Amino acid sequence: MERRKSLPLQASESAFKGISEPLIAASELHKSFPPRKAVLKGVDLTLYAGEVVGLLGLNGAGKTTLIKLLTGLLEPDAGSVTLLGRARDRQGVRRHVALMKEGQPTLFEFMTPRQNLRYYGGLLGVRDLAAGVARVLAEVELTEVADTPLLYLSNGTKRRVGLALAYLKGARVLLLDEPSAGLDIRSTALMKGALKAFAAAGNAVLLTGHEMGFLESVCDRVVVLHGGRVAAEGTLRALLQRFAPEQWVEVWLEGRPGAGELLEEQGGLFRVRLPLAELGALGALRVRQLRLETPALEALLREVGDVARRVA
Numbered sequence: 001m002e003r004r005k006s007l008p009l010q011a012s013e014s015a016f017k018g019i020s021e022p023l024i025a026a027s028e029l030h031k032s033f034p035p036r037k038a039v040l041k042g043v044d045l046t047l048y049a050g051e052v053v054g055l056l057g058l059n060g061a062g063k064t065t066l067i068k069l070l071t072g073l074l075e076p077d078a079g080s081v082t083l084l085g086r087a088r089d090r091q092g093v094r095r096h097v098a099l100m101k102e103g104q105p106t107l108f109e110f111m112t113p114r115q116n117l118r119y120y121g122g123l124l125g126v127r128d129l130a131a132g133v134a135r136v137l138a139e140v141e142l143t144e145v146a147d148t149p150l151l152y153l154s155n156g157t158k159r160r161v162g163l164a165l166a167y168l169k170g171a172r173v174l175l176l177d178e179p180s181a182g183l184d185i186r187s188t189a190l191m192k193g194a195l196k197a198f199a200a201a202g203n204a205v206l207l208t209g210h211e212m213g214f215l216e217s218v219c220d221r222v223v224v225l226h227g228g229r230v231a232a233e234g235t236l237r238a239l240l241q242r243f244a245p246e247q248w249v250e251v252w253l254e255g256r257p258g259a260g261e262l263l264e265e266q267g268g269l270f271r272v273r274l275p276l277a278e279l280g281a282l283g284a285l286r287v288r289q290l291r292l293e294t295p296a297l298e299a300l301l302r303e304v305g306d307v308a309r310r311v312a
């Protein structure tokens with residue numbers, strides 16, 4: 001087994017570490033899918049009570065694999081996971097962990113939110129079920145649609161049924177894959193509020209995502225997976241400032257520019273690339289078209305990867 005190399009890329013420690021209870025902790029997790037190379041090569045990750053953590057990484061970095069290892073859907077080749085201070089077992093996961101793949105759990109479309117919750121609550125042996133269901137529906141602002149079949153509800157609303165289920169079973173750890181994907185502004189705000197409230201109640205949330213605005217507003221910190229390890233960790237703002245401080249733009253100009261990198265010339269129009277902050281250097285030249293380059297999040301993930309490769 002390969003020993004973990006320490007990558008000096010940590011931007012900041014969790015504000016919750018030391019003052020808050022560790023709810024789920026992965027230690028030195030290794031996972032391979034032979035014959036391919038190892039996907040995870042010694043991942044450490046602890047989620048503390050009260051925090052929302054973003055799990056980031058380029059496609060194929062191993063985010064889903066890590067979530068599966070945390071929940072026992074997959075077993076690690078080496079390493080361990082503890083849940084509420086004990087070795088994770090099936091019963092502990094069933095009681096304390098809620099998982100929402102592709103933003104929502106498996107729900108019955110022809111049943112209403114209330115019926116779905118009563119069904120699952122019954123399976124989980126929740127006591128005083130009717131009152132519990134009414135309470136959690138109110139908690140995620142679903143009372144109005146509690147008796148409308150899911151079939152007629154938006155994706156955002158269905159995802160909040162998933163959150164209501166996490167509340168109902170008294171889960172301490174919520175793992176979500178892309179909870180904000182495809183949501184409109186109101187649903188995004190409701191989702192954000194619900195996740196923050198869930199964490200503030202002394203629980204922990206781990207989520208994946210690609211939308212910078214959502215991640216920045218909801219995550220207390222993010223961890224970046226690269227090369228099978230946690231290559232960077234900290235607040236998204238701190239990581240962006242460190243790894244991707246500049247937003248680059250491409251502009252088409254009516255005239256030869258004196259600044260930026262000239263990429264193309266066509267019929268008297270010039271395409272140049274330069275940092276957004278240096279747009280002023282183009283002077284009085286008229287801008288025909290302007291395009292923001294690779295989103296900063298993608299730039300951040302690539303740069304973390306480059307730095308990790310250099311120090312490895």
Ligand SMILES: Nc1ncnc2c1ncn2[C@@H]1O[C@H](COP(=O)(O)OP(=O)(O)OP(=O)(O)O)[C@@H](O)[C@H]1O
Pocket residue numbers: 033039057058059060061062063064065066
């Ligand atoms: N059951 C499996 N069998 C073989 N290979 C697998 C299996 N599950 C995942 N992989 C491989 O492991 C790597 C990591 O996959 P994983 O889905 O964990 O990445 P990810 O970070 O979640 O990616 P994405 O952002 O695309 O969802 C990929 O190369 C994937 O093809």
